[in-house]
Amino acid sequence: MPITPLKERPAWKALEQHRAEIGPRHLRELFAEDPTRGERLCAEAAGIYLDYSKNRITDETVRLLLQLAEESDLASRREMMFRGERINTSEGRPVLHVALRMPKGTSLVVDGVDVVAQVHEVLDRMADFARRIRSGAWTGHTGKPIRNIINIGIGGSDLGPVMAYEALRHYSRRDLTVRFVSNVDSTDLVEATRDLSAEETLFIVSSKTFGTQETLTNAHSARDWLVGQLGSEDAVAKHFAAVSTNAEKVAAFGIDTQNMFGFWDWVGGRYSMDSAIGLSTMVAIGPEHFAEMLAGFHDMDEHFRTAPLAANLPVLMGMLTVWYVNFFGVQSVGVMPYEQYLKRFPAYLQQLTMESNGKQVTLDGRTVDYDTGPVYWGEPGTNGQHSFYQLLHQGTRLIPVDLIGFGRSLNPLGRHHDILTSNVFAQAQAFAFGRSEEEVRAEGTAPEVVPHRVMPGNRPNNVLLAEVLTPRLLGTLVALYEHSVFTQGTVWNINSYDQWGVELGKVMANQIIPELESEPEPDLRHDSSTNNLIRRYRSLRA
Numbered sequence: 001m002p003i004t005p006l007k008e009r010p011a012w013k014a015l016e017q018h019r020a021e022i023g024p025r026h027l028r029e030l031f032a033e034d035p036t037r038g039e040r041l042c043a044e045a046a047g048i049y050l051d052y053s054k055n056r057i058t059d060e061t062v063r064l065l066l067q068l069a070e071e072s073d074l075a076s077r078r079e080m081m082f083r084g085e086r087i088n089t090s091e092g093r094p095v096l097h098v099a100l101r102m103p104k105g106t107s108l109v110v111d112g113v114d115v116v117a118q119v120h121e122v123l124d125r126m127a128d129f130a131r132r133i134r135s136g137a138w139t140g141h142t143g144k145p146i147r148n149i150i151n152i153g154i155g156g157s158d159l160g161p162v163m164a165y166e167a168l169r170h171y172s173r174r175d176l177t178v179r180f181v182s183n184v185d186s187t188d189l190v191e192a193t194r195d196l197s198a199e200e201t202l203f204i205v206s207s208k209t210f211g212t213q214e215t216l217t218n219a220h221s222a223r224d225w226l227v228g229q230l231g232s233e234d235a236v237a238k239h240f241a242a243v244s245t246n247a248e249k250v251a252a253f254g255i256d257t258q259n260m261f262g263f264w265d266w267v268g269g270r271y272s273m274d275s276a277i278g279l280s281t282m283v284a285i286g287p288e289h290f291a292e293m294l295a296g297f298h299d300m301d302e303h304f305r306t307a308p309l310a311a312n313l314p315v316l317m318g319m320l321t322v323w324y325v326n327f328f329g330v331q332s333v334g335v336m337p338y339e340q341y342l343k344r345f346p347a348y349l350q351q352l353t354m355e356s357n358g359k360q361v362t363l364d365g366r367t368v369d370y371d372t373g374p375v376y377w378g379e380p381g382t383n384g385q386h387s388f389y390q391l392l393h394q395g396t397r398l399i400p401v402d403l404i405g406f407g408r409s410l411n412p413l414g415r416h417h418d419i420l421t422s423n424v425f426a427q428a429q430a431f432a433f434g435r436s437e438e439e440v441r442a443e444g445t446a447p448e449v450v451p452h453r454v455m456p457g458n459r460p461n462n463v464l465l466a467e468v469l470t471p472r473l474l475g476t477l478v479a480l481y482e483h484s485v486f487t488q489g490t491v492w493n494i495n496s497y498d499q500w501g502v503e504l505g506k507v508m509a510n511q512i513i514p515e516l517e518s519e520p521e522p523d524l525r526h527d528s529s530t531n532n533l534i535r536r537y538r539s540l541r542a
């Protein structure tokens with residue numbers, strides 16, 4: 001049954017009318033009307049408490065948003081994903097990152113294959129490898145144990161591993177140096193290797209396709225560096241491992257497939273940090289902590305799959321984003337973790353959200369007549385407060401934010417954590433309630449300064465609160481956003497699991513490379529701007 005176009009669904013029409021009623025209402029009023037609002041508009045699951053009371057909503061808004069989720073077939077599409085149906089239609093693939101964290105002993109049969117058994121076979125091999133590295137049993141070409149791990153990958157083969165390594169650094173082996181090289185800019189690799197001894201360095205080349213230009217260029221240069229330092233091609237076997245779905249290309253590169261860890265085309269790059277792509281994470285934090293992280297992912301998967309929509313964290317967060325994007329014209333969403341270890345979380349979310357929902361056609365190929373994925377961005381608190389929060393508080397744009405706080409610091413020090421967390425609550429308050437003209441006047445502000453100090457408020461935010469950042473909690477948090485993305489994509493009826501938009505630039509770069517390098521200057525047949533830039537570059541590189 002083809003789904004009713006979004007704007008024709010009854011709940012959409014009702015939300016349009018409802019928006020007109022909500023528009024003029026201020027959060028101050030909504031809180032004044034209902035003293036229990038802050039205790040009612042909350043939900044909790046798998047160790048994450050979500051306070052969504054400071055959103056521009058009433059109970060009626062929530063009811064209509066959930067009705068829209070239902071009319072968008074969210075429940076049945078969710079089941080299709082969990083069953084392994086080919087919901088990535090433009091690539092004809094299932095979308096099964098949820099299988100990566102299903103417990104050992106459970107089973108999910110897709111096309112006659114138990115994918116959970118496959119997953120655990122790889123996890124067991126990864127654990128064995130990680131233990132050998134961590135214990136020093138794995139020695140390099142000259143017999144020394146490995147002390148440095150460099151993950152080479154880009155996009156989903158980098159952002160997840162970097163984010164997880166930074167997030168879980170507290171749990172990592174401090175005598176291992178773990179670095180990440182992603183950019184084809186040679187500075188990335190040169191800086192990552194310059195102070196390391198090749199004898200003690202292992203490269204993990206992570207690439208789903210093993211065809212990504214940046215990763216292969218870096219991997220070749222890393223091999224040259226290693227062979228140059230150790231004086232023998234034979235060293236490659238002990239200093240290179242690969243994570244990929246493409247065994248042929250791994251072998252062609254010269255990495256022993258014994259040292260290859262596989263995954264499957266049903267794992268999207270941006271959903272792969274809990275697959276073998278997490279090998280560097282596992283080496284850093286150990287297999288037990290990695291298993292804890294997977295358990296956290298699974299906790300949230302189960303919650304998403306089974307909780308009623310009204311109490312379902314990813315559904316609530318996803319539908320609130322739909323509310324702001326489609327009914328308030330919101331263009332961007334900020335995510336501000338008040339936890340220094342989560343400093344790369346916003347960067348990770350950028351790929352997860354924007355590569356997933358940055359789409360302009362529906363599943364059946366029609367151009368959408370509504371907005372889809374917003375821009376996601378963010379910085380850890382409190383740093384952002386002293387940078388761009390000014391615009392969030394008094395600028396002309398409406399930018400909903402998620403503020404993520406914790407009950408405890410992993411590095412308690414004096415009053416630091418209370419000071420940090422007071423800022424989470426204060427910012428949430430200031431965004432929501434602002435400071436009225438009367439209040440500013442009552443503070444004795446000079447009349448001409450009053451307008452400058454008025455804070456309009458009515459700026460929506462979610463507060464997410466958890467006890468402490470553990471591997472399990474990290475898995476839960478990532479899965480929360482994954483399923484929020486799914487919820488949004490389902491309502492918009494788009495394919496959140498392909499990424500054709502990144503292809504064109506890659507093809508064009510491949511055309512241009514020889515034009516930068518060849519002598520004499522080739523016959524340039526681009527537009528006049530590109531031709532001119534190429535000529536100028538050629539004169540600069542000479």
Ligand code: F6P
Pocket residue numbers: 154155156157206207208209210211212215268269270355499502
């Ligand atoms: O260019 C985008 C992309 O295809 C991402 O989707 C992916 O995560 C990244 O490149 C890296 O791809 P691979 O893991 O195949 O090297």
